[in-house]
Amino acid sequence: MFLTHWLLLALFCDTYLHVNGWGLVGHSIIVRLAQSQLIDSAPEWIRSLTPWHWNGNLSAMASWADSILYEDNNPTGYANWQWSRMLHYVNIPDWSCDYQPERDCINDQCILGAIKNYTKRLVTEHDHIQQEEALYFLIHFLGDIHQPLHVGFRGDRGGNSVLGTFMNVTSRTNLHALWDVGLIAARLEKDFQKNISLYYDYIYQLMMDETSQIDDNLEQLSEQNINLICSQIYFDENNVTMNASVNFILGEIYYQRNIPIVEQRLVDGGRLLGTLLNRLAKTRPQQPSDKKSKLCSGTIALIVILGLEGVLAIVGGLLIWLRSKKKLSTRYSISEFSRT
Numbered sequence: 001m002f003l004t005h006w007l008l009l010a011l012f013c014d015t016y017l018h019v020n021g022w023g024l025v026g027h028s029i030i031v032r033l034a035q036s037q038l039i040d041s042a043p044e045w046i047r048s049l050t051p052w053h054w055n056g057n058l059s060a061m062a063s064w065a066d067s068i069l070y071e072d073n074n075p076t077g078y079a080n081w082q083w084s085r086m087l088h089y090v091n092i093p094d095w096s097c098d099y100q101p102e103r104d105c106i107n108d109q110c111i112l113g114a115i116k117n118y119t120k121r122l123v124t125e126h127d128h129i130q131q132e133e134a135l136y137f138l139i140h141f142l143g144d145i146h147q148p149l150h151v152g153f154r155g156d157r158g159g160n161s162v163l164g165t166f167m168n169v170t171s172r173t174n175l176h177a178l179w180d181v182g183l184i185a186a187r188l189e190k191d192f193q194k195n196i197s198l199y200y201d202y203i204y205q206l207m208m209d210e211t212s213q214i215d216d217n218l219e220q221l222s223e224q225n226i227n228l229i230c231s232q233i234y235f236d237e238n239n240v241t242m243n244a245s246v247n248f249i250l251g252e253i254y255y256q257r258n259i260p261i262v263e264q265r266l267v268d269g270g271r272l273l274g275t276l277l278n279r280l281a282k283t284r285p286q287q288p289s290d291k292k293s294k295l296c297s298g299t300i301a302l303i304v305i306l307g308l309e310g311v312l313a314i315v316g317g318l319l320i321w322l323r324s325k326k327k328l329s330t331r332y333s334i335s336e337f338s339r340t
């Protein structure tokens with residue numbers, strides 16, 4: 001039984017080996033946490049930027065920015081989105097252990113620049129499609145920047161080239177994938193019967209118990225990521241530095257040491273995204289999207305009225321037909337009576 005579970009975990013890790021970001025579960029949790037924090041006009045605004053049948057729920061788009069990049073998910077269109085690949089992370093020189101915008105994020109071509117640009121575009125673009133795209137990129141990148149290895153070393157591509165095994169699973173994973181999905185998958189397996197709803201409830205409670213101020217300084221967040229990388233993430237269970245030339249072997253000790261960081265980052269990501277969306281909803285100028293939402297409700301009302309008229313026409317027609325049938329049968333009865 002134990003082996004089967006870890007085999008499943010291995011497949012889970014392997015499936016997401018090539019995916020940038022938290023993976024489906026982490027991104028989905030962050031977006032849902034954020035939406036649980038929306039107040040005032042923010043939920044209606046988000047609703048106006050999503051298809052009506054989603055009922056304003058953004059979880060389906062939490063990993064959209066990853067899925068468009070890969071042939072598996074987007075076989076005929078993935079090449080068109082490769083320009084966005086570099087916006088999911090920022091690289092720093094190996095073990096430089098600091099972030100310098102002018103060195104690491106030239107012309108805003110990195111995750112910090114992308115968050116800044118899409119935040120602006122979400123409220124300044126007049127085109128509705130552009131607004132929607134800005135929202136879908138923003139909710140994803142806000143999640144990515146809370147995964148510490150998205151501010152990573154250039155030499156090993158944010159830990160993607162650092163290979164090894166985790167929890168005695170024989171197939172290899174890599175350090176980046178371990179932080180994207182491996183640690184969360186192990187947590188789900190160990191303590192939540194792989195039930196993501198239960199896990200979400202747990203993370204939601206962690207968020208509600210949080211009393212600290214929300215820090216929205218992305219440069220400071222990047223520095224915190226780098227501190228974690230340089231002081232903890234790259235150190236194995238014997239405190240030996242991991243690198244691309246030696247396979248790591250990690251297990252329970254590494255998991256126990258790092259899963260609290262993963263969960264704190266999910267909470268922080270949800271809080272920051274929720275705060276940002278509330279702030280943008282409050283400060284944004286009136287957008288065509290507002291008109292779209294009114295148009296949508298107007299269209300829905302028109303459909304309801306037309307539907308009702310249709311029903312009334314059918315009922316009216318039915319009544320006329322019944323009446324004429326009744327008259328006819330009365331006439332026949334009279335003529336039959338007169339024959340006798």
Ligand SMILES: [Zn+2]
Pocket residue numbers: 020021022065066088140144
């Ligand atoms: Zn990503």
